[in-house]
Structure formats: C-alpha cells, structure tokens
Amino acid sequence: MDALLAWYDEERRELPWRVAPGKRANPYRVWLSEIMLQQTTVKAVIPYYQRFLHRWPTVKALAAAPLDDVLAAWAGLGYYSRARNLHKCAIAVVEQFGGKFPSTVAELQKLPGIGPYTANAIAAIAFGEAATPVDGNVERVVARLFSVRQPLPTAKTELKRLAATLTPDRRAGDFAQAMMDLGAGICTPRRPSCLVCPVQSDCAAAAHGMAETLPMKLGKAERPNRVGFAFVALSEDGRVLLRRRPEAGLLGGMLEVPGPAWGDELPPRKDALRSAPVRGDWWEVPGTVVHVFTHFRLEVIVFRALVPADASLTFWAEPDRCQWVARRDLHAAALPSVMRKIIAHALSEN
DNA sequence: AAATCGTGGCT
DNA sequence: TAGCCAAGATT
Numbered sequence: 001m002d003a004l005l006a007w008y009d010e011e012r013r014e015l016p017w018r019v020a021p022g023k024r025a026n027p028y029r030v031w032l033s034e035i036m037l038q039q040t041t042v043k044a045v046i047p048y049y050q051r052f053l054h055r056w057p058t059v060k061a062l063a064a065a066p067l068d069d070v071l072a073a074w075a076g077l078g079y080y081s082r083a084r085n086l087h088k089c090a091i092a093v094v095e096q097f098g099g100k101f102p103s104t105v106a107e108l109q110k111l112p113g114i115g116p117y118t119a120n121a122i123a124a125i126a127f128g129e130a131a132t133p134v135d136g137n138v139e140r141v142v143a144r145l146f147s148v149r150q151p152l153p154t155a156k157t158e159l160k161r162l163a164a165t166l167t168p169d170r171r172a173g174d175f176a177q178a179m180m181d182l183g184a185g186i187c188t189p190r191r192p193s194c195l196v197c198p199v200q201s202d203c204a205a206a207a208h209g210m211a212e213t214l215p216m217k218l219g220k221a222e223r224p225n226r227v228g229f230a231f232v233a234l235s236e237d238g239r240v241l242l243r244r245r246p247e248a249g250l251l252g253g254m255l256e257v258p259g260p261a262w263g264d265e266l267p268p269r270k271d272a273l274r275s276a277p278v279r280g281d282w283w284e285v286p287g288t289v290v291h292v293f294t295h296f297r298l299e300v301i302v303f304r305a306l307v308p309a310d311a312s313l314t315f316w317a318e319p320d321r322c323q324w325v326a327r328r329d330l331h332a333a334a335l336p337s338v339m340r341k342i343i344a345h346a347l348s349e350n
Numbered sequence: 351a352a353a354t355c356g357t358g359g360c361t
Numbered sequence: 362t363a364g365c366c367a368a369g370a371t372t
Contacts, residue, residue: 043358043367
C-alpha cells in the first residue's frame with residue numbers, strides 16, 4: 001500500500017482542515033471538520049467550517065457560546081443533533097480535559113457525537129495514532145481490494161477488520177485520508193477509474209473487472225409520505241412568528257413555523273384552521289412545499305396572515321415556545337432548510 | 351439492532 | 362424524475 005501514500009503525496013486534495021503531508025493537524029480543527037463531514041459532502045461543509053472556525057477559533061470559545069448561536073450557525077447543514085453534541089463535546093473537553101482533546105480512540109469515543117469512525121479519524125489525523133477510521137469510502141475501497149461479496153450492512157465488521165490490516169504504523173493519518181480521497185475521486189460508487197488507480201495491482205475486484213459491482217447492498221425500505229400545515233404569521237411591524245422545537249427528535253432544538261403535527265393523511269382545511277397560532281384572516285398560499293427527509297417525504301400546505309403587532313397567541317400555539325423574529329433577522333436564525341422553504345413560499349408573491 | 355436523523359447534488 | 366449518495370452517531 002506504499003503506492004497509496006505516494007499517490008496521496010502527489011494528488012492530495014487541498015482542504016481547509018488539512019495540513020501538509022506528514023504533519024499533525026490541530027485536534028480542534030480535525031474534530032470540527034469530522035463532525036461536519038458525517039454523512040455530509042465536502043462541498044457543503046467547507047463554508048460552514050470556515051464560518052465556525054472564524055467565529056469560534058478554539059474549543060474554549062465554542063464551549064462558551066450559547067447553544068442557540070451554534071444551532072443558528074449550523075442551520076442548513078442538517079442532522080442537528082450533531083450541532084447539539086458539538087456544543088456538549090466542546091464543554092466536556094474544556095471541563096474534563098482543560099481544553100485539550102484526548103488522544104486515544106477509547107477516550108475520544110466517550111465524548112458526545114464522537115463514534116467509532118470519528119474517534120479513529122481524530123486519533124490518526126491529529127495524534128498520529130495507528131488508528132483506522134472506516135467510513136463509506138473505506139468500506140467501498142476495502143470491499144473491492146479484498147473482493148468481499150457479503151452485502152452491507154452485514155459486512156461492516158469484516159470490512160473494518162480488513163481495513164485495519166492495511167493501516168501502517170507511520171503516517172496513519174495520511175493513510176486514512178488517502179483512502180478517503182481514493183474513494184471520493186477514483187474508487188467511486190459508480191464507474192470507478194480503475195485504469196488510473198494507484199492500487200489497481202493490489203485490487204482483487206479490479207482483477208475480475210467487477211469493481212463497480214462491489215460492495216453489494218441490501219435493499220432499503222421505501223419512504224412514506226407525510227403531510228402537514230404551516231402557519232406563517234406576519235406582524236404589521238415586519239416580524240414572523242416562530243416556535244422552538246423540542247430538544248429531542250427531528251430538527252431538535254431548531255425553530256419552526258407553527259402548525260399542527262404532521263400526519264399520514266391531510267385533515268380538512270377547516271380543522272387545520274382551527275389550530276392556527278393567531279387569530280387572523282388566513283389565506284392559503286397556492287401550491288405546496290415538498291421536502292424530502294432521510295426516512296419520509298413531507299408535503300406542506302402553507303397559510304399566511306397579516307396580524308397586528310400585539311396579536312395574542314392561541315393556547316395550542318404553545319406561546320412559551322414562540323417568538324417573533326424580524327424578517328431581516330431570519331437569515332441568522334436557527335431555521336432548518338425545510339422551514340426556510342416554507343417561509344419563502346409564504347412570502348412569494350402569488 | 352433496526353430506526354431515526356437533513357440536505358443538496360448528481361444521474 | 363426519482364432514487365442514490367455523502368468523512369455516521371445515537372437509542
């Protein structure tokens with residue numbers, strides 16, 4: 001596998017959290033990037049990473065920030081429990097380790113939001129430990145190198161074991177990143193570029209011309225549809241009514257446009273309007289907002305009303321969780337993408 | 351241990 | 362277009 005490190009030295013992608021080959025990166029930056037990169041593309045992460053690092057240059061700074069500031073800065077990146085755990089973890093590192101990240105896989109994995117992959121990634125990349133982070137890229141590369149026919153997710157344990165046999169004692173961090181670069185750019189899910197692969201001569205799948213068929217995967221359950229209503233209340237002084245979601249669960253801790261709970265079937269408009277958060281002249285905005293989550297598809301019907309600045313909220317709006325946010329401040333609010341879509345739809349001139 | 355948890359880009 | 366996919370963790 002020396003060819004892989006040689007390839008990495010030549011072709012390595014420049015990324016904001018990376019340092020020169022052979023060097024150890026700043027643990028805080030590695031951790032921050034790895035949390036953001038969980039199930040998220042490099043392209044989506046880069047601007048968020050830059051903003052976070054600029055605003056909170058150290059773990060201590062992040063630990064001292066209000067949670068809502070962190071959630072607002074994370075808005076749009078998805079999987080919001082990551083943001084809550086990020087904040088929790090920063091506090092734990094400051095309180096338990098004086099602001100210095102621990103260096104072993106075992107200690108790292110005890111921290112909130114750090115699982116097997118991330119613990120190994122930080123240990124290898126930031127501390128030079130001979131650890132083996134196994135993500136989707138590595139699973140794919142290893143399945144092909146060893147021609148593992150067992151399907152995912154069953155094969156995960158075996159793929160981890162095989163991956164660990166490849167990790168060198170020196171430059172484990174570079175090796176891990178090389179495997180991920182290989183998976184991202186050469187050993188891709190579809191149409192892998194075996195002809196220019198630095199480890200083609202070591203690859204069992206390539207030898208049989210079947211790289212693209214591996215790894216095998218079990219079928220996924222289909223996505224159910226859910227439907228709901230959302231009430232965009234605009235106050236006469238230019239504010240929008242928003243509500244804080246519960247800490248746990250979908251979009252936990254984020255802000256939302258008030259409305260009844262989403263369901264499997266659409267209730268009559270008449271019933272929906274009874275659950276409006278404010279008394280008002282509610283108008284149904286033409287069209288719907290469709291948003292696809294990981295495990296269901298949501299279709300939302302949006303109502304809009306212009307209400308007095310001192311309008312009182314109804315009991316079922318859960319007034320304690322509600323707040324009026326000026327339209328000019330929405331960009332900096334802890335609003336997930338689906339809620340931004342709903343607000344944009346309500347404000348579109350139709 | 352199977353379900354839950356976002357979003358945007360690509361084919 | 363509709364599915365697939367991305368540097369997974371938590372319960």
